[in-house]
Amino acid sequence: MRRRFSRGQLRFIAPGRVRFLLVALAVFAASVLYAQYQRTPPDFGESYSFPTPTHPEPDSAWIHSLDILMLVAGLGLAAWLVLKRRSRNGVMMLSIGALAYFGFYRKGCICPIGAIQNVTLCLADSSYLISIGVIAFFFLPLVAALLFGRVFCSGVCPLGALQDMVLLWPKKVPQKLDRALRWLPYVYLALAVMFAGWGLHMKLGSWEIRAARRFLICEWDPFIGLFRLSGPFYMLAIGAGLILLGMFFGRPYCRWLCPYGGILSLLSRFSWKNVQITPDKELDCGLCAEACPYGAIRELRADRATCLSCARCYDSCPRHHELRKEALVQVKPS
Amino acid sequence: MSEKSTRRKFIDRSARIAGFVGIGATAGVLARRVSGDHVYQVDPFKCTACDKCRTSCVLSFSAVKAVNDFEKCGYCMLCPAYFDVTSFPDEKGIPSGKVCPQDALKRRVVGKEDPDDPNNNYYEYVIDEERCDGCGKCVKACKPPAGNGSLRLEIRYARCVECNECAIKVACPDQAIIRVKTPGMAPTESPDETKVL
Numbered sequence: 001m002r003r004r005f006s007r008g009q010l011r012f013i014a015p016g017r018v019r020f021l022l023v024a025l026a027v028f029a030a031s032v033l034y035a036q037y038q039r040t041p042p043d044f045g046e047s048y049s050f051p052t053p054t055h056p057e058p059d060s061a062w063i064h065s066l067d068i069l070m071l072v073a074g075l076g077l078a079a080w081l082v083l084k085r086r087s088r089n090g091v092m093m094l095s096i097g098a099l100a101y102f103g104f105y106r107k108g109c110i111c112p113i114g115a116i117q118n119v120t121l122c123l124a125d126s127s128y129l130i131s132i133g134v135i136a137f138f139f140l141p142l143v144a145a146l147l148f149g150r151v152f153c154s155g156v157c158p159l160g161a162l163q164d165m166v167l168l169w170p171k172k173v174p175q176k177l178d179r180a181l182r183w184l185p186y187v188y189l190a191l192a193v194m195f196a197g198w199g200l201h202m203k204l205g206s207w208e209i210r211a212a213r214r215f216l217i218c219e220w221d222p223f224i225g226l227f228r229l230s231g232p233f234y235m236l237a238i239g240a241g242l243i244l245l246g247m248f249f250g251r252p253y254c255r256w257l258c259p260y261g262g263i264l265s266l267l268s269r270f271s272w273k274n275v276q277i278t279p280d281k282e283l284d285c286g287l288c289a290e291a292c293p294y295g296a297i298r299e300l301r302a303d304r305a306t307c308l309s310c311a312r313c314y315d316s317c318p319r320h321h322e323l324r325k326e327a328l329v330q331v332k333p334s
Numbered sequence: 335m336s337e338k339s340t341r342r343k344f345i346d347r348s349a350r351i352a353g354f355v356g357i358g359a360t361a362g363v364l365a366r367r368v369s370g371d372h373v374y375q376v377d378p379f380k381c382t383a384c385d386k387c388r389t390s391c392v393l394s395f396s397a398v399k400a401v402n403d404f405e406k407c408g409y410c411m412l413c414p415a416y417f418d419v420t421s422f423p424d425e426k427g428i429p430s431g432k433v434c435p436q437d438a439l440k441r442r443v444v445g446k447e448d449p450d451d452p453n454n455n456y457y458e459y460v461i462d463e464e465r466c467d468g469c470g471k472c473v474k475a476c477k478p479p480a481g482n483g484s485l486r487l488e489i490r491y492a493r494c495v496e497c498n499e500c501a502i503k504v505a506c507p508d509q510a511i512i513r514v515k516t517p518g519m520a521p522t523e524s525p526d527e528t529k530v531l
Contacts (some may be wrong), residue, residue: 056491059491117499132365142353228495270353
């Protein structure tokens with residue numbers, strides 16, 4: 001056990017000069033010890049050259065410009081394929097391309113869904129800087145939604161593409177349940193905005209909840225773990241669960257969770273152009289409503305808010321195929 | 335065209351215009367605070383090697399690694415970042431334990447080796463990035479006065495996926511994740527001169 005000395009005792013043990021000498025000795029000992037560790041690099045002479053630590057460079061600016069370019073091209077192409085070309089195959093090819101580029105190549109980290117939080121934080125905190133890519137990725141799909149509906153969801157979003165691809169045995173969801181679940185994205189959006197911008201400070205009587213700012217959407221992203229082929233267990237488990245669910249029910253994340261989808265759904269209600277199932281010569285057969293895995297066709301009309309512009313309805317339409325054939329005959333007269 | 339449909343169209347158009355104006359205005363506000371071509375990096379002068387870099391990175395194997403600045407390194411035999419100096423020493427006086435839990439800090443003798451007295455040798459310390467998980471235990475141990483402060487944590491861009499928002503930055507208790515201009519080197523001199531690494 002160590003004994004502690006008071007000042008009086010210390011004076012008794014080591015008075016006057018001796019105390020000064022003791023202090024000097026202690027300083028000297030400390031400096032000797034310090035010098036032992038604090039060594040300058042030794043002189044190795046010619047025989048040794050200092051290795052230089054490597055510094056892998058970050059991606060150059062052009063790849064960020066390429067991302068924005070790909071987004072614009074993807075949105076434009078999706079709008080053209082859905083509204084003009086009316087091609088399910090085309091939309092599918094585009095979404096596979098988006099899954100490969102934005103999902104697996106760029107590892108899903110440049111996403112408008114997450115950008116909600118950056119935008120919120122930038123508006124809430126004046127010291128926060130935002131990158132031009134995030135601004136582009138947040139606003140361009142919104143503009144596209146006002147013009148052409150949710151073309152981002154159909155052709156560009158890698159999360160949507162993945163879920164679209166695993167939809168093997170589409171089942172209908174009861175309309176009431178579907179409607180109720182469609183409120184979830186707004187709850188998620190509100191939570192995400194609150195946590196990204198301000199964190200949580202609540203006081204309920206003696207209970208006090210405090211949580212720092214965090215990016216909930218990124219922490220609970222279902223498929224980012226798959227894109228990166230690594231991630232915490234809960235993330236991968238949620239992703240696997242949603243994929244399993246998505247085999248039977250079309251795009252569960254997009255319809256009932258995605259907060260950005262919530263915003264897009266609000267804006268696409270007023271879109272300038274949108275999916276119109278049959279041009280003018282309808283049959284009223286209802287095959288399109290049968291084919292729509294998202295329950296977005298009501299009274300044989302595509303509901304602008306919920307339509308994910310996947311173009312499946314065209315594919316199921318006998319009239320559409322007939323018209324296409326006629327058009328082909330007109331284009332190529334034999 | 336029926337009256338209802340005209341009204342619907344009017345509402346649509348008004349809402350659309352309002353939407354465009356809203357998007358434009360918000361984008362305009364945000365565009366004033368564009369960060370440019372900056373990337374995230376660890377500021378070694380603020381970093382306290384708290385272990386958050388290991389646990390908070392979105393990658394399960396963090397993109398933050400320890401880096402040894404050889405110009406500053408003392409090449410010590412008894413490297414406090416290599417050996418756990420509190421562990422029991424063997425007969426030659428070399429501590430039995432190591433600091434790095436991943437055994438990612440490797441060393442090799444520089445020049446001629448004196449097998450009898452290890453104190454006569456100089457050692458080069460290199461980090462094996464395949465093993466390093468960025469916990470920063472060695473960085474902490476290398477801080478002065480025990481060490482020269484040659485080890486520091488650095489975001490390795492070969493691994494970093496460059497998220498919109500760095501998850502480590504959100505978690506960092508010391509605000510040590512800063513934005514630096516490309517090529518993304520960590521600051522080598524403290525902006526605050528009273529602070530010494």
